[in-house]
Amino acid sequence: MRLLASVGYGRVVFTQDALPAIRPVNHLVDAGQVILRTRVTAPFSAAVRSGANSAVVVAYEADDLDPKRRTGWSVVVTGLATTISDPDRVARYEQLLQPWVNMTMDTVIAIDPEIVTGIRIVNGTGC
Template sequence: MPYDSGGLEILDEDECRALLAKAPLGRIVFTQRALPAIQPVNFTVDNGDVIIRAAQGTKLAAAARNAIVAFEVDDFDEASRTGWSVVIVGPARVVSDPKEVARLQELPLRPWAPGRREHFIRIRPTLISGRRIPEHSAPPPS
């Protein structure tokens, strides 16, 4: 396994995609008023793309329309001081095709946040990267 200059394992694309598919919650990074914005969202993976739900008229739905966004998932264990992070970057689009919307409604993606989330946003990864804190890097207990 290759390592970066900070001693973190560099994950290959297949492992990044496998970890992405296992995570229940991620963070979408988009631009709002020319500034970066980050919002936690639950999501699912469909044919390699990240799918999230958004309410009509939200800043997220507006910002993600045909924009390049980043999306990050991670899992860390404080006790063992291990974990991983995966970041994808790619174009996001609001799904407008009625057949595709109907199909996406059948996916196991139920919003965690209150309120109606009837719009689907599809993020197609064009860049994908990941890092893991190796187990041997944890200091001995004190």
């Protein structure tokens, strides 16, 4: 989680129309959760809302790779994604997490990690 918190973007993997879908998004790590902002009309938001009890299993991947030196790391978090509805938390994350795209991001989603895996690549070998 420390490595994940050291970068500001990654890729969320979710199910869309019974198939895997991947979207690049920026994130922050707060209180052990991965926090994302999106649009209520986005496929990712719809997938989270369609889950049992408004939660759905997703994966989130981020990395920091240096292709010249062939070093880096990748972290994958798998867990339940839920929409944050508490107005104070929403307002806080709206201040802390600015979208990279010029669109209104009116939904905040938290991923509660259940499984955290990763790989560190040192000197061109996976460790």
